Amino acid sequence: MAENTWDVIVIGAGAVGENVADRAVQGGLSVALVESELVGGECSYWACMPSKALIRSGLALRAAQRVGGAAEAVTGNIDVAALLARRNTFTNNWDDAGQVRWVEKAGIDLRRGHARLDGPKRVTVTDDNGEISTLTANHAVVVATGSDPKLPNISGLIDAEPWTPREATSVKEVPESLAIIGGGVVGVEMATAYRDLGAEVILFARSGLLNGQEDFAGDMVAKALRERGVTIVKASPTRIKRTSHGIDIDTETESFTASEILVATGRTARTTDIGLETVGLTSGDWLSVDDTMLTHGTDWLYAVGDVNHRALLTHQGKYQARAAGDVIVARATGEPVSDAPWGAHVATADHCAVPQVTFTDPEVASVGIMSEDAEKHGIDAQVVDYNLGWVAGASLQADNYEGQARLVIDRERHVIVGATFVGQDVAELLHSATIAIVGEVPIARLWHAVPSYPTISEVWLRLLETIGRP
Template sequence: MAENRWDVIVIGAGAVGENIADRAVQGGLSVVLVESELVGGECSYWACMPSKALIRSGLALRAAQRVDGTAQAVTGDIDVAALLARRDSFTSNWDDAGQVRWVEKAGIDLRRGHARLDGAKRVIVTDDNGDVTTLNANHAVVVATGSDPKLPDISGLVDAQPWTPREATSVKEVPESFAIIGGGVVGVEMATAYLDLGSKVTLFARSGLLNGQEDFAGDLVAKALRARGATIVTASPTRVKRTAHGVEIETETESFTASEILIATGRTARTSDIGLDTVGLPVGDWLSVDDTMLVHDTDWLYAVGDVNHRALLTHQGKYQARAAGDVIVARAKGEPVDDAPWGSHVATADHGAVPQVTFTDPEVASVGIMSADAQKQGIDVQIVDYNIGWVAGASLQADNYEGQARLVIDRELQVIVGATFVGQDVAELLHSATIAIVGEVPIARLWHAVPSYPTISEVWLRLLEAVGRP
């Protein structure tokens, strides 16, 4: 059993683990990354990148079809083989050699194998050959192991061998028909993609689509999916059975069949086999952290990304990693820690300023607190809605543009606390809303942020006009 020592050990070499390792190395600390699968993690190979590559071709095609002049030039269907080949290029054909080169160039050490904590600041790594190495940390161990799909309790589901998002995003042979259980982000994005791939899609969403977003977001996405031929079932399956011909799905009142079935009903912490018991923490739970990502009741263990359950989004995990990497360096060197709200060593934006884009058609872009949640929190809110299709830039972007915008305003503070945009090409509107919320820009000052004409961003002026002059 070999033994080695670094300043920081990072368990999990996904995008989040890579970022925290890079920040620590830039701060002068020695770092080792431990990864049991592909360096680059879920986002690079099975989530963000391949899923958006699957979706993008269809979005581009329909954008062209919505503009008179180019619509007449579009005469063919999506080339599925070319689409899948393009998807493969973004995953480097599931080869992490490029990511490994980056790790080496950044001055970060890499160990392959399964990592388990073995007491404070100590990690045991078992590689594929069964060889064991003990790693010791001078200052910190970081858990960046991410999350796994959560399987609902449905009779026969496990035996039916359902797809997880990994199988859906790495598909080689497109199923003729495709059932999806779950109406959240993964469910609606994969419904969008598989309709483009030519599958007949049935989406099971007992409580509707995109719960947690403004109601109109799920309504507009459901309308668009149905218009493209998807069946949306507002009931949960009670039984699933794999047969020689595919999958049988039953609800309390109906039966359905599909070639394949995808489970998209949430995530669970990937912490069941990383040795949490050796440091007195519950096995399999999400790791609770403070705003510097330090696990509660420890002074050396950090948890970053999905595994802390604050915001299961790659960009938020990387944001947490930047803050945590810097604070680990500061603590290691005995330097001051800037942990006040919006300080450089904290992830304050996790509390009420999280941006998210759902890559459906129409897109859903949101940030901050949704109107219902703001009211539950006791905020005196003003809700301002505007039809994006009434904006000149939107009508130029697409004929018969359909979309909706909403601002959630704190009347007392006169600042925006939430914003949602639904429509074609609205993702790029989101960062302006994020800046307004994070910066707590007063409504009166926003009147002087003049949107260019004619662009979709002119919706900001129309929303402010609906708010009224301060």
Template sequence: MTEYDLIVIGAGAVGENVADRAVQGGLSAVLVEAELVGGECSYWACMPSKALLRSGSALRAARRVAGAREAVTGDLDVRAVLDRRNAFTSNWSDAGQVDWVRGAGIDLVRGHARFTGPKRIEVTGEDGTVTELVARHAVCVSVGTDPKIPDIPGLAEANPWGSREATSAQEVPASLAILGGGVVASEMATAWATLGSRVTLIARSGLLEGMEPFAGEAVERSLRELGVDVRLHTATERVTRSEDGVHIELGTGESVTASEVLVATGRTPRTGDLGLETIGLTPGDWLRVDDTLQVEGFDWLYATGDVNHRALLTHQGKYQARAAGDVIAARARGLAVSDAPWGTHVATADHATVPQVTFTDPEVASVGLTARQAEEAGYDTRVVDYEIGWVAGASVHADDYAGTARMVVDESRGVLLGVTFVGPDVSEMLQAATIAIVGEVPIERLWHAVPAYPTVNEVWLRLLEAYGRPGAEARTPA
């Protein structure tokens, strides 16, 4: 039996940050990992998915600019794209991540972790070896999520792809059916259609439904231009796999046949086999936490990242991890949370100021509340839209630049509640919007944040000008 101040279950990007901050705060820490150190983001999510998308994005960007367009004489080298993706995952080797963990002064135990009681963990290695760990101060669960397989007859038996298979496939499927209309579905439809697969996207609702309506509309147009067969507001009734592929029966009476089917309809927490019942929690549940990331009803248990269901995004999970590591270190030393090192203290940004980028073409970059969300929350709002292509910097950036910017203003306080950009390369504009919202920068002060000319960021000036003219470019929330 080995004791540590902190045990972190899950050595992904989130778990690594919890342990690192706790060690910097003077604690001893151990990471427990059943798979690859570095986790989902490094090997099956953020990094490989964006690597798959980037080559096609770069090629389309070149074709949007005269001079570069004429120089582009070929199509993508698919094998080179897949090899580049493989390089970003270190060919699914975690040796470099393990070196980082050791260099940070964090111990690592490989195997599957299960609670055996309060602050007590049993780790079973691949060879059956059992290691018992005890935490002096805290245990943090950072195990992430798995794809949620909807209850559609035959779907589970059809051996569908999840996000892992979609981002790690070594060959382009001749055809791919995607169930879902969210970020993963939209990005993977973009990636695999660009790489030559015949893609059909089937969504029970609309596309990117939690975002501003014009975002989903723009992405839908783009997917259709890429050759994707987009079927929205369409139910899937049954799925079967045979020697000639996967057969999908739709609520419309039609059917789709594809080489593979990808399920991208949500996530479920990896808490089913953690021994939660030994500490009074229900296996398979999300772990609900307060703003210090402490699990409700416990003074020693924390949960960070997707598993707490606050914001299922890597950057938000790492933000939570920094706060949790600082808080655990402070409490272990008998300090108040407000005296935690680094000043992170608590995680509050994942309530309403979550930045997110959907790496489709066009990109969708958003932070804060949509117009509808703000209205439903009872704010006195004004919505201002501006076509990004009207900005001089956008016309230089790409010929026939098409995109839309929206800001949602809290009229009672004169501050921004939400901003959405849709267009080429708008992801690089998002941090300014995030700062404006998190910092509650008054509109009157934003006038003095002068955008450089000619850049796409000049859209900020145009949005403010439109806001300053009552009625100009303002729209009723869709």
């Protein structure tokens, strides 16, 4: 075994791990970054980027079809081969050479292999040839291993060799039909994409779509999917069997057949084989952290991104990574730690200002606290709704525009604590809402933030008019 010592060891070279490593190096620390698969991780190759590339062409096509003059010029359907080729450009054909060059240029030492903790501040790395090296950290080890698909306990599911999101986003040939289990973000996004790709889609969503969002979001997405021919089944499969003709799927009352089946029922921590037991933690568990991403009960082990189960979104993981990288540097060099709420070394926004876009048609963009959750946060909430179709800019964006906006207002503090927009092209409205929530901008001050006319952003003025002047 070879022995190597670094200031910081980061396990997992996805977007989150890369950001921790980069911040630590910029702060003057030496960093070893360990990865067993592709540098760039899930987001780059099997999640955010390829999934949105699969979805984008259909959204663009329908956007043109909704505008008189442009609609008449659209004469064809999606070119599947061209769409998949474009998707491949975003994954670099699943080649991480470009990401590796960035890591090297940043001054980060990349180690290929499977990493396992081996006691406090020690990590063993087993490469593809079975050779083991041992790395020791002077200051911190960071776990940024992400999460894996969670498979439900359904008779025959494993034997049917289901797709996970990885197979769905890296597909080379589109199946004639696709069954999807799960009505969350992945389920509805892949239903959107595969219907555009020409597949018949059956979506099993026992509890409806997009639970955790405002109710109207799931209802509007369900309506649109049904109009495009997606079959939504409000039941869970009880038995699944792959045959020579496809996959047979039974619920308690009905039977269905599809060419392939995708499981999109949540995530589980990717911690089953990283040596947690060697430092007194439980293999397979999510890692519980404080707001500086330091794992509870330790003074050296950090966990960032999906693995800490705070907000399973790439942008939130990168936000956590910046805070963690900077606080590791501060603690290592004896600089002051800014760990009060909204300080430089904490991820306060995880608790109250997490933005998320679901790339369906219509899009769903939300941030902060949903109306039904306000009471449990101790907030006396005013809920304000406005029909986006009444906004001049929206009617210019698309003929017969359909959409909905909602603000959740804290009556006591007179600030916005939650916002949801549903409609075509609403994703770009979200950051203004995020700024208003993070900045705790008083409603009275927002009256002076004048939206340009005629844009969809004019909905902000209409919402304020509905609230009324303080």
